[in-house]
Amino acid sequence: MKSHILAATTILVSLWFCSPAQAQNAEPLTQLQETKQCPGCDFRGTDLPRNLVNVDLNGANLSGTDLRSADLTCANLSNANLTEVVLDEAKLNDASLANANLSNASLIGAVLINTNLISANLRGASLVDADLTNANLESADLSDADLTNVNLSNANLKETNIANITGLTIEVTEEQDTIEREENNRNTCSRTTDIRRGGRVNIMPPLPRKRPGGSR
Template sequence: MKSVTLGAVSFGLIFGFATAVIAANPQQVNQLRQTNQCPGCDLRSIPLLQASLANADLQGADLRGANLREANLSGANLSGAFLGGASLRQANLAGANLTDANLIGADLTGANLENAQLKGATWIDGSIK
């Protein structure tokens, strides 16, 4: 009986975790790519979509309040982008161009900003740790 219960719990945890990992909405990724606008979108990292935002041209994109937690934005052009209130926790922004980006209220906790260009970027009360 214990092995059946443990198996059921393990099964539930595995599938519950898998559901949590598949978080980004492919339609929202397409919306961002086509319109450069996706305020409030859920673009958290998932294995199938991780590469889709690396090196992306998102110059001037409206991503205010978007969930970009753990997203791979390495090498992306986010110059002049509006990322106010966005969650960029643990995001990979290595080599990204954030020149003149609005990061006011953005959460950059644990974000990789190695070699990122931040000239003219603004953040007040944003969290960079």
């Protein structure tokens, strides 16, 4: 009899201490699933759904989160902490990652067409095979990033830090132009996107290394 009472007491104590913590972890996820909005929420260690189209995660903490193959089209990830996040093969078309911290993030094969990356921190990030067509990288930090086979067609690299990048050589020519792009059938965003470019991007393969003692 005493053993049964002891066991029941142990279970009740466990529920008393565990439930609040579990509730705290579940609340932001529930809010996100029900409203598609959870700005400033902490999702570290959370198993997030892969359909995150149009979500508002402004200022959220997703550090180290696995979001590979997630659909973040038109998502608002401005000011978010995305350090060491895994976004391999993810879709980030028309998303806003302005001022986001993506240092050491993995974006292998990610699609970031028309993505706003103004002042984003991509230091040490892996962008191998990523598509950044029309992306706005003005004042972004790409230092030490791996840009092997990346597509930067029409991307804005004005005042972008490209120190010590690997995978390709970038030459930026100053040529100001402004493009107003209205919604089209492929754009699921409910807003009109204004892309301001600061220059035309010419992508060149890495220069061949000179052999010691070879001809110049």
